[in-house]
Amino acid sequence: VSNANFSSEPELKALFIKANEGHNASYNSFLLKVSGLLRGYFRKRLQSVPFEVEDLVQEVLMAIHNQRHTYNPDYPVTAWLYGIARYKVIDLYRRQNRAEHIDIDDAEDLLGFEEREAQDAQHDVSALVEQLPAKQREAIERVKLEGLSIAEAAAASGQSESLIKVNIHRGLKKLAELMKSQSS
Amino acid sequence: MKTESLIDMLSRSAHESKPQRSPWLPLGLLLAGAGGTLLLTLVLYKLNPDLLAIAASGWFWLRFGFLLSLGLLAWVCLSQLGNPGRAQSTRLWWLALPSVVMGLIALVMLFNAPPNERVTMLLGTTWKVCSMSIAFLAVPLFAAAVAIVRGFAPTRLKATGAVLGLFSGALAALIYTLHCPELHPAFLVVWYGIGMLIPAALGWLLGEKLLRW
Numbered sequence: 001v002s003n004a005n006f007s008s009e010p011e012l013k014a015l016f017i018k019a020n021e022g023h024n025a026s027y028n029s030f031l032l033k034v035s036g037l038l039r040g041y042f043r044k045r046l047q048s049v050p051f052e053v054e055d056l057v058q059e060v061l062m063a064i065h066n067q068r069h070t071y072n073p074d075y076p077v078t079a080w081l082y083g084i085a086r087y088k089v090i091d092l093y094r095r096q097n098r099a100e101h102i103d104i105d106d107a108e109d110l111l112g113f114e115e116r117e118a119q120d121a122q123h124d125v126s127a128l129v130e131q132l133p134a135k136q137r138e139a140i141e142r143v144k145l146e147g148l149s150i151a152e153a154a155a156a157s158g159q160s161e162s163l164i165k166v167n168i169h170r171g172l173k174k175l176a177e178l179m180k181s182q183s184s
Numbered sequence: 185m186k187t188e189s190l191i192d193m194l195s196r197s198a199h200e201s202k203p204q205r206s207p208w209l210p211l212g213l214l215l216a217g218a219g220g221t222l223l224l225t226l227v228l229y230k231l232n233p234d235l236l237a238i239a240a241s242g243w244f245w246l247r248f249g250f251l252l253s254l255g256l257l258a259w260v261c262l263s264q265l266g267n268p269g270r271a272q273s274t275r276l277w278w279l280a281l282p283s284v285v286m287g288l289i290a291l292v293m294l295f296n297a298p299p300n301e302r303v304t305m306l307l308g309t310t311w312k313v314c315s316m317s318i319a320f321l322a323v324p325l326f327a328a329a330v331a332i333v334r335g336f337a338p339t340r341l342k343a344t345g346a347v348l349g350l351f352s353g354a355l356a357a358l359i360y361t362l363h364c365p366e367l368h369p370a371f372l373v374v375w376y377g378i379g380m381l382i383p384a385a386l387g388w389l390l391g392e393k394l395l396r397w
Contacts, residue, residue: 019195024195024196025195027194027195028191028192028195031191031194031195032188032191035187035191054187057187058187058190061187061190061191061194062190062194063337063397065194065197067268067337067397070266070267070268070336070337071269072267072269072270075267075269075270076269077269079268079269079270079272080267080268080269081268081269082268082269083267083268083269083270083271083272083339084268084337084339086339087268087339091396094392125189125190125193140193143196143197144193144194144196144197147196168197172194
């Protein structure tokens with residue numbers, strides 16, 4: 001069924017593979033679809049703490065980005081996404097010392113209804129970017145927020161191109177950690 | 185920040201290469217850990233002077249195969265546990281296979297031996313120090329394995345920690361065989377088994393602390 005509110009494994013996989021080949025637009029629609037799936041999945045599982053849902057969606061998006069090298073295209077992308085989503089729910093419970101048991105479910109559960117309507121997250125990513133070390137912050141602001149290319153950002157900031165890449169990578173890792181420590 | 189702005193931010197970087205993870209890094213870490221264990225073995229325990237003589241025996245190679253296959257199986261399980269899409273379907277019972285085979289051989293041999301020799305088969309000459317030596321020698325390999333697995337994305341932290349410990353224990357035991365004179369399967373299953381289970385238990389207990397991401 002190809003409905004705007006449904007995503008299928010082949011569709012998601014094709015998008016993710018194109019994204020990993022360097023296609024920004026595919027990556028954007030992949031992350032949009034995935035955020036919808038995650039929101040639906042987390043809403044069902046975090047009914048006692050609905051305000052955590054959007055934070056967790058963002059945390060998982062960061063994890064997907066930082067861990068995308070661990071995806072092996074021989075296996076379903078849904079299973080990979082589900083593995084990360086499930087891990088992050090369990091991790092949230094652990095952080096809050098809640099003994100709640102996570103249902104035995106499977107990857108198929110992720111392909112439910114997409115929840116497009118986002119609530120605001122509790123944490124503010126732009127405020128978190130401010131907390132990063134200067135070079136990482138600069139690289140992320142220039143490339144991610146202002147949309148410059150790596151070469152342009154390198155010229156504008158005086159960092160070399162490879163340094164810009166490294167600082168973006170480190171900055172995003174650090175950002176994921178800041179998110180995690182803030183919501184605990 | 186709205187989730188959509190975060191997505192915009194992340195999706196600008198599809199054109200960047202994926203985070204570079206050199207395949208040499210895990211190998212280098214592993215070699216460093218194994219080197220540490222080897223050094224400790226040679227300095228604190230010394231090479232077995234009869235090494236060449238016992239290497240001619242099939243029992244030596246049975247012991248070698250037991251530990252090597254356990255180490256390889258643990259590695260396969262670790263690389264699956266480190267992948268979010270495959271961790272749930274990792275078959276951990278495979279790890280029992282080498283010990284079950286050794287255990288069966290040991291039982292047959294014990295059963296066929298005269299009763300007064302059975303105790304010697306089980307205790308050898310070094311049973312008091314064997315397990316603790318292996319657990320101790322596993323320390324550098326354990327540290328290396330933690331560093332390697334932290335580059336993965338494990339989603340079952342306790343299980344991953346335990347397999348990581350077993351992996352370091354099996355490799356440490358393999359290196360310890362350069363010193364250890366014991367070859368009897370009954371001895372190996374019991375004392376080597378305990379020696380390898382100690383780092384595995386430690387990994388189980390520390391997994392959530394060491395491997396969180």
